[in-house]
Amino acid sequence: MISPKENKFFVECKDYTVSGEKFRLVYDDEYDMLITTPKPDNSILSKYYESDDYISHTDAKRSVFEKIYHLVKIYSLNKKVKLIHSLHKKEGNLLDIGAGTGEFLNTAKNKGWNIDGVEPNESARNLAEQKGISLKESTENMASNSFDVITMWHVLEHVPNINEQIQELKRLLTPNGYIIIAVPNFKSYDANYYQSFWAAYDVPRHLFHFSKTAIKKLFSNHNMALKAIKPMKFDAYYVALLSEKYKTGKMNFFKAFYLGWYSNYKAKVSSEYSSHIYVLKNG
Numbered sequence: 511m512i513s514p515k516e517n518k519f520f521v522e523c524k525d526y527t528v529s530g531e532k533f534r535l536v537y538d539d540e541y542d543m544l545i546t547t548p549k550p551d552n553s554i555l556s557k558y559y560e561s562d563d564y565i566s567h568t569d570a571k572r573s574v575f576e577k578i579y580h581l582v583k584i585y586s587l588n589k590k591v592k593l594i595h596s597l598h599k600k601e602g603n604l605l606d607i608g609a610g611t612g613e614f615l616n617t618a619k620n621k622g623w624n625i626d627g628v629e630p631n632e633s634a635r636n637l638a639e640q641k642g643i644s645l646k647e648s649t650e651n652m653a654s655n656s657f658d659v660i661t662m663w664h665v666l667e668h669v670p671n672i673n674e675q676i677q678e679l680k681r682l683l684t685p686n687g688y689i690i691i692a693v694p695n696f697k698s699y700d701a702n703y704y705q706s707f708w709a710a711y712d713v714p715r716h717l718f719h720f721s722k723t724a725i726k727k728l729f730s731n732h733n734m735a736l737k738a739i740k741p742m743k744f745d746a747y748y749v750a751l752l753s754e755k756y757k758t759g760k761m762n763f764f765k766a767f768y769l770g771w772y773s774n775y776k777a778k779v780s781s782e783y784s785s786h787i788y789v790l791k792n793g
Contacts (some may be wrong), residue, residue, distance in 0.1 A: 520544055523706045523713045526756045528561050533713040534597060541727055544696055544719035552670055556637045558715050559631060587617040590690075593740070594618070594659050595739075597688045598790065602658035607681060608665030609645050612638030626652070654681050659689045664785070667716040680792065689734065689790045692742060693720045698784045700746055700753070700773040709752030710745075710784065725788045733793035739786050741777065746770035746784035 513656030513670065518537040524724050525531050535544040550558065551637065587693075591614075601622035609627035611634050619625045629635050629645040640647050646652075660679055669675045677691055694710035695701065696719045701708045718724075727734045754762045768785075777783040 520713060521706050521711075523708075523711045523758075525558065526709075527712070527715075528558050531620070531714070535719065538717075541724045542721045543724035546713050546717045546719075548715050549670070549717055555670070555714075556630075563701050563711070565706065569741070574737075574780065578740050583636075587614055589700055590614060590661070590663070591618050591621050593787070593789075594623075594661070594690065595621070596686075597690075598658050603656060605649075605652075605660045606656040606664045607649065608668065609638065610634050610644075611682065612641050612643035612645060614661070614663065615642050615643050626657070649678055649682060652682055655684050657687060658684050659688050659690065663690075663692045664694070666691050667712075667718050670729060671750065674717060676729060676734075680732050680734065683792045685792060687792050688737075689729075689792070691725065691788045691790065692785060693725070693788070694745070694749070694785045695721065695782055696745070697721055697782045698773055699776040699782070700750055700769055700784050703769060703773075704750075704753040706709065707753050707757040708749065709756060710749045722786070722788075725786075725790075728789050734790045735793055736788060737791050738789040739781075740789070741774075741783035742785035742787060743774050744781065746773040749784050 519541065520535040520537045522534050525533070525679075534547045536547045538545055565717055595665075602624065604618055604623040604625050606617075606618075606625070606627045609615055609629045612627065612629075614628045615625045622705070625643070627638070627643065627645040628649055629638065630647055635645045635647075660683055666672070666675070683689065694716070696708075696711075701710065710716070722739060729736065747767060750766035750769040750773070751761050751763065754760070754766045773784055
């Protein structure tokens with residue numbers, strides 16, 4: 511059972527995207543992770559995603575920032591598909607949970623994978639449909655043991671009940687299948703530098719904030735082994751840009767680029783990058 515310990519306050523953060531409300535991050539020493547407190551009730555959680563600035567639910571290219579985001583995204587999508595190819599040598603069945611507008615699945619489909627995807631947000635599903643990618647609202651009616659690889663790109667931090675989600679992942683996965691999880695890392699240099707302004711805290715949409723220890727423990731509880739941890743180096747630049755906006759009111763591209771570079775430089779020694787990809791195998 512994961513529960514916030516009220517006497518281990520970590521930092522107070524503001525929702526800069528939608529509500530302007532403030533939330534506390536509470537440290538859980540059993541799992542070495544942070545928990546957003548109070549957690550919004552599931553019935554109102556969706557209102558915190560109602561913003562044109564929530565970029566993963568749109569294909570907008572209105573600003574220089576959004577254009578750069580999508581250029582980097584194209585490069586990253588191909589790297590992600592290359593990663594799943596390295597784990598599962600022959601194209602198989604792939605499920606992407608939190609598929610957004612379907613860009614990753616579209617890339618994987620073009621590389622020969624049999625794809626399926628889940629996206630709760632209706633607007634994002636509609637954009638995916640325009641690309642020929644049909645997404646479901648949930649995994650509820652999907653068959654057990656049916657996917658060779660399941661991916662969650664910056665999604666696990668949004669899930670209200672982690673243990674239930676991991677149980678569902680295990681149900682859907684083939685006996686020797688892989689789960690690929692990408693999440694921010696609150697132990698990175700850029701997180702420490704920006705503190706309450708760190709954009710990857712993204713409260714209250716991000717309900718949990720993970721360390722390497724947390725991911726390993728959470729999945730080992732369900733007999734899944736952590737096989738590899740890989741850096742997401744571009745995330746440091748993206749997060750620094752948003753963090754600068756939250757801290758100063760404007761995107762300071764030069765300072766953000768330097769902070770992103772320096773965070774990656776420090777991580778060469780600490781191995782604590784702004785975000786990590788975790789490769790886990792079903793036991």
